[in-house]
Amino acid sequence: xxxxxxxxxxxxxxxxxxxxxxxxxxxxxxxxxxxxxxxxxxxxxxxxxxxxxxxxxxxxxxxxxxxxxxxxxxxxxxxxxx
Amino acid sequence: xxxxxxxxxxxxxxxxxxxxxxxxxxxxxxxxxxxxxxxxxxxxxxxxxxxxxxxxxxxxxxxxxxxxxxxxxxxxxxxxxxxxxxxxxxxxxxxxxxxxxxxxxxxxxxxxxxxxxxxxxxxxxxxxxxxxxxxxxxxxxxxxxxxxxxxxxxxxxxxxxxxxxxxxxxxxxxxxxxxxxxxxxxxxxxxxxxxxxxxxxxxxxxxxxxxxxxxxxxxxxxxxxxxxxxxxxxxxxxxxxxxxxxxxxxxxxxxxxxxxxxxxxxxxxxxxxxxxxxxxxxxxxxxxxxxxxxxxxxxxxxxxxxxxxxxxxxxxxxxxxxxxxxxxxxxxxxxxxxxxxxxxxxxxxxxxxxxxxxxxxxxxxxxxxxxxxxxxxxxxxxxxxxxxxxxxx
Ligand code: SF4
Ligand code: SF4
Numbered sequence: 001x002x003x004x005x006x007x008x009x010x011x012x013x014x015x016x017x018x019x020x021x022x023x024x025x026x027x028x029x030x031x032x033x034x035x036x037x038x039x040x041x042x043x044x045x046x047x048x049x050x051x052x053x054x055x056x057x058x059x060x061x062x063x064x065x066x067x068x069x070x071x072x073x074x075x076x077x078x079x080x081x082x
Numbered sequence: 083x084x085x086x087x088x089x090x091x092x093x094x095x096x097x098x099x100x101x102x103x104x105x106x107x108x109x110x111x112x113x114x115x116x117x118x119x120x121x122x123x124x125x126x127x128x129x130x131x132x133x134x135x136x137x138x139x140x141x142x143x144x145x146x147x148x149x150x151x152x153x154x155x156x157x158x159x160x161x162x163x164x165x166x167x168x169x170x171x172x173x174x175x176x177x178x179x180x181x182x183x184x185x186x187x188x189x190x191x192x193x194x195x196x197x198x199x200x201x202x203x204x205x206x207x208x209x210x211x212x213x214x215x216x217x218x219x220x221x222x223x224x225x226x227x228x229x230x231x232x233x234x235x236x237x238x239x240x241x242x243x244x245x246x247x248x249x250x251x252x253x254x255x256x257x258x259x260x261x262x263x264x265x266x267x268x269x270x271x272x273x274x275x276x277x278x279x280x281x282x283x284x285x286x287x288x289x290x291x292x293x294x295x296x297x298x299x300x301x302x303x304x305x306x307x308x309x310x311x312x313x314x315x316x317x318x319x320x321x322x323x324x325x326x327x328x329x330x331x332x333x334x335x336x337x338x339x340x341x342x343x344x345x346x347x348x349x350x351x352x353x354x355x356x357x358x359x360x361x362x363x364x365x366x367x368x369x370x371x372x373x374x375x376x377x378x379x380x381x382x383x384x385x386x387x388x389x390x391x392x393x394x395x396x397x398x399x400x401x402x403x404x405x406x407x408x409x410x411x412x413x414x415x416x417x418x419x420x421x422x423x424x425x426x427x428x429x430x431x432x433x434x435x436x437x438x439x440x441x442x443x444x445x446x447x448x449x450x451x452x453x454x455x456x457x458x459x460x461x462x463x464x465x466x467x468x469x470x471x472x473x474x475x
Binding site: 028029030033034046050053054057058060063064065066067068069070073075076 | 138140142146147238279429
């Protein structure tokens with residue numbers, strides 16, 4: 001089996017997905033996990049995905065948003081915000 | 083002090099002998115502009131019969147995706163002090179035990195950083211701090227952390243586990259509800275603070291079938307104390323109840339859902355094999371009856387209040403479980419369920435709805451559990467299934 005992909009690489013791939021979906025579709029963490037599984041197959045596992053999301057959030061490159069459910073998006077100004 | 087807005091409609095809610103949230107907001111409005119504006123906005127909503135809140139968005143503290151619920155008014159020009167009025171959910175201690183010092187610390191922090199208004203407690207069990215601005219979120223969080231509190235859950239995450247007072251105060255507790263709720267909270271910190279599920283997931287721990295935290299109706303996973311040996315009977319005390327005028331036949335025997343009790347005027351007999359563990363007889367004669375000694379819990383799954391779909395009650399998943407720290411067997415089961423639901427669940431689909439959609443049989447086989455008779459919620463209702471004579475069982 002090929003080597004496991006690193007957290008940094010998964011974070012970068014996730015960031016690209018979030019950026020390209022911004023304003024078009026809101027992605028949930030589960031959507032990102034599935035996308036990573038499609039890209040990397042069994043080289044990525046759920047724990048790596050968790051850590052990658054954590055990295056994106058803690059570095060403030062992405063933020064959690066809530067619209068009925070929770071999503072991951074790029075930081076932006078909300079239409080609801082005053 | 084600025085004058086309070088005129089609120090003739092809200093004033094109606096102060097009439098009568100019961101406590102009034104309007105009175106409390108007016109009290110807070112004496113020293114908080116946000117509470118003054120809140121009164122004005124609420125009065126206007128009542129007059130116009132229209133809500134003036136916008137909900138959701140990007141607010142939170144760094145690293146967390148839960149615990150803060152964004153709220154803004156759509157009339158910021160008229161009510162600037164509540165232009166932002168975010169809610170913070172704070173993880174309550176198991177069983178809601180506080181020292182008065184801890185309560186003062188929370189209130190002081192909230193007076194300094196927010197409106198000072200609280201809701202003790204929200205339906206999930208958290209301490210609810212009502213109303214602050216975006217810049218105050220992080221300082222409030224830091225101040226709460228410094229005195230040992232943390233945010234609770236919100237959004238599509240594991241919600242703050244809650245428990246009844248259990249063995250700390252209640253003689254009926256069949257297991258340590260506080261210990262389990264605390265352990266689940268600590269073990270699943272990641273799931274609590276970082277939304278990763280299709281929708282919310284709630285744990286509630288009740289120490290006995292009285293189910294004081296209403297787990298059976300409100301939790302995605304309910305852990306409800308029970309016993310599997312015989313109810314303990316003190317016959318002398320039963321007689322004492324009868325002598326003092328308790329109509330045991332009418333009050334206890336006829337209300338037993340298992341129809342498993344008999345009372346001949348002198349002796350109480352229980353067919354424990356048919357007992358439903360409902361607690362009714364024990365509640366009526368607490369000095370005479372007690373749960374048995376072989377105590378544990380039933381694990382149920384899938385209840386919820388109506389939000390996207392209608393309400394659901396829990397179904398039995400594990401009929402009898404011995405809760406023993408560190409509860410690894412339960413945690414393994416939970417992780418298996420979460421993995422399946424995260425993979426196959428639809429957006430905003432609670433685990434109970436997911437089970438209904440895929441079918442209990444498929445769900446059980448996917449998580450590796452064998453079906454058991456206790457999982458059947460009620461007998462088959464489909465009249466088009468016939469059994470041939472000779473079919474066994
Ligand atoms: S659920 Fe049972 S054990 Fe818990 S507080 Fe209520 S009566 Fe006591
Ligand atoms: S616990 Fe309920 S079902 Fe069992 S004997 Fe008492 S009343 Fe009957």
